[in-house]
Amino acid sequence: MNAGQNIDFKEVGHCGGKITFIFRKDGNGQLLSSIKWASQRPNPAALAGVYALDNGLAVCPLFFAGLGQPWSPPPFQGCVPVIIGSDSEGHFGHKCSNCDRYWRSNPYPNFCPYCGVALQISSCLSDAQKTYVGHYVKTLNDATESALSGLAPNEQKEVEIDLDSVADAVASPEKPDFYLSEESQQKKFHCYRCGHFNDVLGRYAYCSTCGVRNDSQIASEEIEEIRNSINNGGSLSTALRSGVALFDSFIRQFVEQILHLVPMTPRRRNQLGKQAFHDLKFVRESFQDCLDITLCRDMSATDITYAEKMFHRRHLHEHKGSIVDQKYINDSGDTNVRIGQELRETREDVHRFLSILSRMFNNAHEQFNSIIPPADIDKP
DSSP: OOTTOOOSOOEEEBOOOEEEEEEEEOTTOOEEEEEEEEOOOSSOOOEEEEEEOTTSOEEEEOOOOSTTOOOOOOSSTTOEEEEEEOBTTSOEEEEOTTTOOEEEEOSSOOBOTTTOOBOOGGGSBOHHHHHHHHHHHHHHHHHHHHHHHHOOTTOEEEEEEEHHHHHHGGGOSSOOSSOOEEEOOSEEEEOTTTOOEEEESSSOOBOTTTOOBOHHHHHHHHHHHHHHHHHTTOOHHHHHHHHHHHHHHHHHHHHHHHHHHSOOOHHHHHHHHTOOTTOHHHHHHHHHHHHOOOTTTTOOHHHHHHHHHHHHHHHHHHHSTTBOOHHHHHHHOOOSSOTTOBOOOOHHHHHHHHHHHHHHHHHHHHHHHHHSOOOOOOOO
């Protein structure tokens, strides 16, 4: 791979297949119609649906029932049922109508993974899908009008939307007049709670199906990576700094969501929004005061004091070349070191610190869910 090559945001082609509109006039001249989708391509494929107006605007989701069962009804007469195919990985792109950000997930998301607002598919179609819905409705309306005027009794006509040609064009520099594809993002994860797939920008997000945050899931993965680096001979001071940096980003994400979603007084908003999240004592006190979240719930005073000391040690490694000064001794209460001494971590100490971080992450996550609870969703 060339230096600087972007490994994110890759185009993902359509799943392909063919949609066929079938028209037939019975012996009395009444027009009958049906829709068929078929594909013989080897890649994954899934289907979703929306009801749309004649102008191509989607108004509500369309749910398919089992074989031989009717589809969910339209909200009012005149709506056009639109079948939407997935991308070639079996996923669907979406764009939030509230924050205008893009992700991929299952066909019927309930929440925006970024801003957390409740959604339904008709309000979060991707740009590519909106183009497709407009093309689909126009093709169907034109075909229906043609069949009404052109078909004789007992005559049949088929009109096709060839999505195989659209899928094949993903590797070609020349695209057809009608073209759609999706785009992979940066963090792919299956929600630990409901099991559904999400592909989002950045790392931290809500599950777009059940609405639970993935912060603790991501933090667990990253703590495991830090532990592996230690066990494989990596720098212990670097591991300590990485742990505190993870804490900072983890807490920052929670605070951003709380400030966005939870009403609070200006004093508390300012207290949360302007603090540095690498000061454990201040974070603990602010969370307790502003949010009634006990970050170190069920933890001993010894472990809390130890964790606060490790945060101060991180500061020395980061900014003082690991050399002890009087400020460190005053702030941390560590009387087992001397001014001018170079701090050296042990593997056992860093592992212990990471375990304490994990407990704080779990505490924050569980109590956050009591403030902004996820939805009850069945696993796939």
